[in-house]
Amino acid sequence: MSELDMTDNGSVEQDLRSELEILNGKMEELDALISQTESRGKRSHSAVQPVAHAEGLWPVSSTEDVDKQQLKETISLLKATLNSTTDGILVLNNELRVVIYNTKFVSLWNIPQELDHSDAQRWFNAFTAPLMENSEHFINRIREQLAQTDEATRDILRFTDGRIFESRSHPQKIEGETVGRVWSFRDVTKQRQAQELVEYQATYDPLTDLPNRRLLLDRLNQTLARCRRHERIGALLFLDLDNFKTINDTLGHPIGDALLQQVARRLTECVRREDTAARLGGDEFVLLLAEEDSTIEDYTQHVDMAANKVLAALSQPYEVQGHRLYATTSIGVSLFPQEDETADDVLMQADTAMYRAKEAGRNTLRFFLPSMRKFSEDQLHIQNDLRQALERGELQILWQPKHDFSGNTLGAEALLRWKHPTRGLIMPSEFIPVAEDIGIITSLGNQVLEVSCKLLRKLADEYTEAGPIHLSVNISPQQFQQADFSMQVAHYLKESGANPSRLTLELTENMLVTNLDEVMAKMVDLKRLGVRFSIDDFGTGYSSLAYLKRLPLDEIKIDRSFVNDIIKDPETVSIVEAIITMASKLGLSVVAEGVENSREFDFLRKRGCHCFQGYMLCQPMTDDQFLEFISEGNINTARANSTQSVFEGF
Numbered sequence: 001m002s003e004l005d006m007t008d009n010g011s012v013e014q015d016l017r018s019e020l021e022i023l024n025g026k027m028e029e030l031d032a033l034i035s036q037t038e039s040r041g042k043r044s045h046s047a048v049q050p051v052a053h054a055e056g057l058w059p060v061s062s063t064e065d066v067d068k069q070q071l072k073e074t075i076s077l078l079k080a081t082l083n084s085t086t087d088g089i090l091v092l093n094n095e096l097r098v099v100i101y102n103t104k105f106v107s108l109w110n111i112p113q114e115l116d117h118s119d120a121q122r123w124f125n126a127f128t129a130p131l132m133e134n135s136e137h138f139i140n141r142i143r144e145q146l147a148q149t150d151e152a153t154r155d156i157l158r159f160t161d162g163r164i165f166e167s168r169s170h171p172q173k174i175e176g177e178t179v180g181r182v183w184s185f186r187d188v189t190k191q192r193q194a195q196e197l198v199e200y201q202a203t204y205d206p207l208t209d210l211p212n213r214r215l216l217l218d219r220l221n222q223t224l225a226r227c228r229r230h231e232r233i234g235a236l237l238f239l240d241l242d243n244f245k246t247i248n249d250t251l252g253h254p255i256g257d258a259l260l261q262q263v264a265r266r267l268t269e270c271v272r273r274e275d276t277a278a279r280l281g282g283d284e285f286v287l288l289l290a291e292e293d294s295t296i297e298d299y300t301q302h303v304d305m306a307a308n309k310v311l312a313a314l315s316q317p318y319e320v321q322g323h324r325l326y327a328t329t330s331i332g333v334s335l336f337p338q339e340d341e342t343a344d345d346v347l348m349q350a351d352t353a354m355y356r357a358k359e360a361g362r363n364t365l366r367f368f369l370p371s372m373r374k375f376s377e378d379q380l381h382i383q384n385d386l387r388q389a390l391e392r393g394e395l396q397i398l399w400q401p402k403h404d405f406s407g408n409t410l411g412a413e414a415l416l417r418w419k420h421p422t423r424g425l426i427m428p429s430e431f432i433p434v435a436e437d438i439g440i441i442t443s444l445g446n447q448v449l450e451v452s453c454k455l456l457r458k459l460a461d462e463y464t465e466a467g468p469i470h471l472s473v474n475i476s477p478q479q480f481q482q483a484d485f486s487m488q489v490a491h492y493l494k495e496s497g498a499n500p501s502r503l504t505l506e507l508t509e510n511m512l513v514t515n516l517d518e519v520m521a522k523m524v525d526l527k528r529l530g531v532r533f534s535i536d537d538f539g540t541g542y543s544s545l546a547y548l549k550r551l552p553l554d555e556i557k558i559d560r561s562f563v564n565d566i567i568k569d570p571e572t573v574s575i576v577e578a579i580i581t582m583a584s585k586l587g588l589s590v591v592a593e594g595v596e597n598s599r600e601f602d603f604l605r606k607r608g609c610h611c612f613q614g615y616m617l618c619q620p621m622t623d624d625q626f627l628e629f630i631s632e633g634n635i636n637t638a639r640a641n642s643t644q645s646v647f648e649g650f
């Protein structure tokens, strides 16, 4: 690569002067000598001709009546001085012919002796072409510098073999008239590489080689300025991997790092050269799309397509050190400029939109809307409030019963609610992701486990006539990954005296596929205690027959979205039928969740579904309501408590 970097002209003249101090001194001697001969009526300097020597090219006078001895001494001193410098020195005249050079120059540029040493044009043609990607540019620069009769210059020359030279040049004058130019070349490869490394480390992410936050903000600032100046539109995409933490915690950081590297590669492949893919840290990436002179509608469409392409690319399975991993992404998009927002504002807006994408179910994208600004402020408040909610006892567990096809209550699922002092009832879809983000989901989940175990014991002791009632508890990935999770479960079971076979732990598919072996070992451990396992939201994640066969599962829960679609969508009918058949072949019971009407119920019952949960049957209820419901053994109690129940009877 040939890169000319013209900077620092002012101070260079000073540097060059000092560097060539000795040389200049000798030149003055030579001038004085020449003047002597001139004063005798001879124009000796015009007779000085370049003659090639093994060590370089030196001016030799042909004038007979110059004091030859004195001239010889001066030349030998000049020669010694030039050859003692660590820089390659080259002097050209205005016609681009070589006047003088030293041995260092020859060795730096690998110039063989047999070449015509007086013809710089020929040198450069022969030697710069293979050394530099753009040698023509270099030769033009030499000509340009020769034309700059007064200025000192400094360039950085880059060679295809990786070497970097610093080239300084200074005009050569005789009696005020510029007759040529002196160049000094220094190999600065090591210094430049060290400097570039420092610069690189300050602006690039070492793991993925992508620009870091600093460089991104710098480019975003420039893009914002260009957009404002030329009335263009730009877009920033904020990406966050949905289940990276699970993978990182379960499989370890080396695998997490390798996954991030693959994500970075895919991102770079998805975008155009003029776009910027950056990593902010952790599993947060950003795409800065090049600005365009376009209408907001066209640009939005373009960004939407680009973001969907990224979602599709990043959701493909990853092969990392023998593990097949799945990672989806949530994307928030901010279009700019809107008002007088800064680069930080744009980043924050995209981040806010990303949270909305997560909230909307992950593996999706959302554009930032001004109304979301309030949402991000709310998020901050929610985080602070949730930290205190545990201590203040604001979290409550509701129980949603599950029934067999005759209406017998088989059990219930524990569902959290947050009774916020000013905002009222907050649903888990809103606060569970926050609890995961701020790291309190494990203690929250443990409380649900503890309460569930105590209730199991109470049901077994005091509600025997209701038959064996099972309780199901949702287990978050972070909670399951705790090294002492099995011990925690064992502790709550022992402390309460609950029957372990009545406790069902609900896991999600994505939790299972990240590291099958480790997950299986933990499940086997827990199975020894006697607990049951259920896969929640089955069909929405990465369902794989491999894990269904290998893991010690007891139950599959068909996701609500399938249940609600079976009436209107023939494809969903096939999926649900396949799930029930497969579960039956594997000896697993099937729970249909979110059953809202009798048509869904009838369809599922006829296909062999064992267990039903949904508003048609019962809404989630408080402890007291649930215990009353159990003691009456009558589903009609639940109907009476529920305004939304559409249950028509079994």
Ligand SMILES: Nc1nc2c(ncn2[C@@H]2O[C@@H]3COP(=O)(O)O[C@H]4[C@@H](O)[C@H](n5cnc6c(=O)[nH]c(N)nc65)O[C@@H]4COP(=O)(O)O[C@H]3[C@H]2O)c(=O)[nH]1
Residues within 6 Å of the ligand: 400, 414, 415, 416, 427, 428, 429, 432, 445, 448, 474, 475, 476, 506, 536, 537, 560, 593, 594, 595, 596, 613, 614, 615, 616, 620
């Ligand atoms: N539209 C409709 N919805 C129905 C119907 N029947 C039940 N549902 C709702 O479906 C969700 C079922 O729970 P999930 O799939 O485990 O999904 C749960 C679970 O993933 C999570 N969650 C709730 N409690 C806990 C908890 O204690 N720990 C953890 N880790 N997650 C929890 O929050 C999710 C949402 O919980 P909920 O809002 O209580 O929502 C519950 C329930 O109220 C119906 O007929 N129609």
